[in-house]
Amino acid sequence: MVVLITPVCAADIGSVIALARQVWQRTYPGIISQEQIDYMLAQRYTRERLLAELDTSGIWWDKATVDGCLAGFSACMTMPAGGEMKLDKLYVDPDRQRGGIGARLIEQVECHAHAAGCRALILAVNKRNERAIAAYRKHGFAVRDSVCVDIGRGFVMDDFIMLRSLPAPAAPL
Numbered sequence: 430m431v432v433l434i435t436p437v438c439a440a441d442i443g444s445v446i447a448l449a450r451q452v453w454q455r456t457y458p459g460i461i462s463q464e465q466i467d468y469m470l471a472q473r474y475t476r477e478r479l480l481a482e483l484d485t486s487g488i489w490w491d492k493a494t495v496d497g498c499l500a501g502f503s504a505c506m507t508m509p510a511g512g513e514m515k516l517d518k519l520y521v522d523p524d525r526q527r528g529g530i531g532a533r534l535i536e537q538v539e540c541h542a543h544a545a546g547c548r549a550l551i552l553a554v555n556k557r558n559e560r561a562i563a564a565y566r567k568h569g570f571a572v573r574d575s576v577c578v579d580i581g582r583g584f585v586m587d588d589f590i591m592l593r594s595l596p597a598p599a600a601p602l
């Protein structure tokens with residue numbers, strides 16, 4: 430299986446939004462309500478919002494393709510303080526999970542973090558999303574904090590904050 434990691438472009442937006450819904454519907458029922466799934470997808474995955482983010486410096490969207498088909502995507506952003514890169518989104522086609530695609534996308538996020546001079550990757554993951562937590566632990570993240578954030582309409586994000594330190598850049602010879 431040849432996995433290619435490349436930047437998301439405007440032409441990918443429709444497929445990214447469709448894959449997001451597909452993965453969310455396989456992941457979050459039983460963790461959050463269907464109403465919260467619909468609310469969060471509608472907030473985060475509009476064509477306008479993705480177009481704006483693709484055009485924003487400090488935000489990177491990448492996609493994984495297998496035989497030309499979208500198999501996953503990630504988004505990350507530099508945080509205003511602290512030298513941290515936030516892994517904001519990481520989603521892999523349910524039929525292709527556990528094949529190392531998540532690892533490849535995280536590697537790409539790590540490259541962006543190095544280039545941006547960040548010293549750590551951070552992310553927020555629902556406390557009941559055990560598979561994702563297992564994946565993040567496998568890829569070197571550890572729980573740093575626990576938060577419960579009000580996102581409106583009576584919904585909350587009940588998350589662990591996970592962190593992975595990055596090696597310091599090699600000193601010049």
Ligand SMILES: CC(C)(COP(=O)(O)OP(=O)(O)OC[C@H]1O[C@@H](n2cnc3c(N)ncnc32)[C@H](O)[C@@H]1OP(=O)(O)O)[C@@H](O)C(=O)NCCC(=O)NCCS
Binds near residue numbers: 456519554555567
């Ligand atoms: C979390 C996710 C991005 C990882 O991507 P991936 O391509 O499956 O990850 P990798 O193949 O690099 O790593 C696989 C590890 O993830 C965990 N994992 C992924 N899918 C799993 C599943 N269905 N059941 C149990 N563990 C799973 C395991 O720790 C696994 O390691 P193992 O196979 O050695 O046990 C992917 O599973 C996914 O999209 N999940 C649903 C969406 C989601 O929860 N995203 C995170 C939001 S914060």
